[in-house]
Amino acid sequence: MSQGTSDGGFGIYVHWPFCAAKCPYCDFNSHVRHQPVDQERFAAAFEKELSYFADLTGGKTVQSIFFGGGTPSLMEPATVARILDKISDLWTVEADAEISLEANPSSVEAGRFKGYRSAGVNRVSLGVQSLIDIDLKLLGRLHDAKTARSAIEIARSTFPRLSFDLIYARPDQTPGGWEQELNEAIGLAADHLSLYQLTIEEGTPYFQLYHAGKLKIPDPDLGAELYELTQDVTAKAGLPAYEVSNHAKPGAECRHNLVYWRYGDYVGVGPGAHGRLTVGVNRLATSTERHPETWLENVEQSGHALIENAGLSEEEQGDEYLLMGLRLTEGIDLSRYEKYANRSIDPRRLSDLLEHKMVEEIGENRVRATREGFFVLDAVVADLAA
Template sequence: MTAQGANDGGFGIYVHWPFCAAKCPYCDFNSHVRHQPVDQSRFAGAFRQELSYFAELTRGKRVESIFLGGGTPSLMEPATVEAILTAIADRWTLDDNVEITLEANPSSVEASRFRGYRSAGVNRVSLGVQSLHDSDLKLLGRLHDAASARKAIETARATFPRLSFDLIYARPGQTLADWADELNEAIALAADHLSLYQLTIEHGTPFYALHQAGKLKMPDPDLAAEFFELTQEVTTAAGLPAYEVSNHARPGAECRHNLVYWRYGDYVGVGPGAHGRLSVGATRLATSTERHPESWLESVETAGHGLIENAGLNEEEQGDEYLLMGLRLKEGIDLGRYETFSHRSVDPRRLKALLEHGMVEEIGENRVRATREGFFVLDAVVADLAA
C-alpha cells in the first residue's frame, strides 16, 4: 500500500437493517424489535432514495464490497434484498469480484430463503452463532439452540461460496478447556473465516445492569488474556490466523468489507443509524443517519436522506482514526499514509519507546503494527503515536 490517499482502502457500501426478532442482553447495536410486520416495500423504497443521495456524492467510485448488517438482515424477504442490491448496481459500477455479505441468525435460516438471497446476488453469509452450547445460548438470550446453529452452518455452506460465523468467548463460567473444545469444533465446521469476540459488558445493556448488581461474574483480566492467547494459538495452528484482533481467516479469505473499514477506505452507510466515511474533493466526511427506524424512514421520504451528521474531519481526526483502525490489522499501518491524513509525522522518540516496550513492531519499510501486548492497550498505543 502506498501513500496515495483515502481510497487506498477501497470503497464499500453498508446497508443497515435495524430489526430483530428479540434484543440480546449483551447487545448495544442499533437494533429494534417490532411486534407488527415491517413494511418492507416501503423501507426498500427509502433505501433506494438514500442510495441515490450518496451516489451523487461518490460518482465514479467502483464498489468492491456490500455488507447487509443489522439488526437481523435475514429477516428481510429475498425480494427486499434483491431490490436493494439492484438499486446499488443501478447507481454504481460493481467490481467484477464484488463481495456481497448478508448477516443472518440461525433462528431465521430457511433453505429456501437462503436460495433466494443467493439468487439476489449475495455471495457471502455471516452467521451469528455465538455459541455451540445450549446453556450459553440461553444465557446470551439467543433464539436458536446449538443443533439449529449447526444446521444453519450446513445450509449456508451448501448455498453460498463463502461463509463466516461469530462466536463469543470468555463467557461467565466458561473454562479454557471448554473454549478449546468449542473452538476446535467451530474450526471443523467453518469454511474459511471465523469472527471470535470476547464478551464485553456494554453500558446500557441488561448485562451491564446485572454485572453492576454482582449477578453476572466475568473472567478477571488475566484469565481474559489467557482466553485471547488460547484463541490465537488454536486458530493459527489450524490455518486460520488472526488478520485483525477478532477476525481469523485462511489466507485470501479475509472479509473484504471489513478491510475497507480497517484500511480506512471510503464507505457509504445507509439505513437507520448507519455511519460512513467519504472523500469528497479534498474533504473527508463523517456521516451518520437517524437511529430510530420510523424516524429515519420519514426523513428519507421527505428529504431524500436520513442524515443527522455530515461533517468534515480535520487532519488530526483523520490521523487518529487511521491509527485506531489500521493498528487492529496484522498488516499494520503505513506511516506515509498516516502523514497523508494528518499532515504530520509520528514522533520518532515515541515510536522508539513503543518499539522498545514491545507494544509495536516494524514489519517493513515505513510500516508498523501492534504486537499482541499492544492489542490489549491499543487506545494507549494510538494516543502515544498521535501525540
C-alpha cells in the same frame, strides 16, 4: 494478503435495524417490532437514500456490499434484490465484489437462503455466538446449538463464502471448555471466523446485571489467557488472526471490513448507519437517524436521513487511521498517516513503543501492534497520536 490500495477501497453498508428479539449484551442499533415491517416502503427508502449518496460519490467502483443489523436475514429476498439492483444502477460494481449478509441461525431457511443467493449475495455471516445450549440461553439467543449447526450446513451448501461469530470470555468459561468449543467451530467453519470477547456495554441488560453483582465474567488475566489460546488454536488450524477478532485462511479475509480497517471510503445507508466519504479534498463523517420509523419518514421527505455530515480535521483523520489500521496484523503505512494528519509520528514515542515491544516494524515505513500491544491497543494508539 495485499497491503491494501492507497485509498483503502470503497464499500457500501446497508443497515437493517430489526430483530426478532434483543440480546442482553447487544448495544447495536436494533429494534423489535411486533407487527410486520412494511418492507416495500423500507426498500423504496433505501433506494432513495442510496441515490442521495451516489450523487456525492459518483465515479467510484464498489468492491463490497454488506447487509448488517439488526437481523438482515429477516429481510425478504426481494427486498435484498431491490437494494442490490439499485446499487448496480447507481455505481459500477466490481464483477467479483463481495456481497455479505448477516443472518441469525434462528431465521435461517433453506429457501430464503437460495433467494438471497439468487439476488446476488455471495457471502453470509452467521451470528452463532456459542455451540453450547446453556450459554446460548444465557446470551439470550433464540436458537440452540443443533439449529446453529444446521444453519452452518445450509449456508455452506448455498454460498461460496461463509463466516460465523462466536463470543468467548463468557460467564464461568474455562480455557479447556473454550478450546474444545473452538476446535469444534474450526471443524464446522469454511474459511473465516469472527471471535469476540464478551464486553459489558453501557445501556444493556448485561451492564445492569454486572453492576448488581449478578453476572460474573472472567477477570482480565483469564480474559488474556483466553485471547492467547484463541490466537494459538486458530493459527495452528490455518485460520490466523488478520485483525484483533477476525481469523481467516489467507485470501479469505472479509473484504468489506478491510475497507473500514484500511480507512477506505464507505457509504452507510439505513437507520443509524455510519459512513466515511472523501468528497473533493474533504473527508466526511456521516451518520443517519437511528430510530427506524423516523429514519423512514425523513428519507421519504428529504431523500436522506443524515444527522451528521461533518468534515474531519487532519488530527481526527490521523487518529482514525491509527485506531483502525493498528487492529490489523498488516499494520499501518506511516506515510499514509502523515498524509492524513499532516504531521509525522513523534520518533521518540515510536522508538519507546518499539523498545517495549508494543509495536514492531514490518518492512519499509510500516508498523503493527505486537500481540502484547493488542492487549493495550487504545493506549498504543493514544501514544502514537500524541
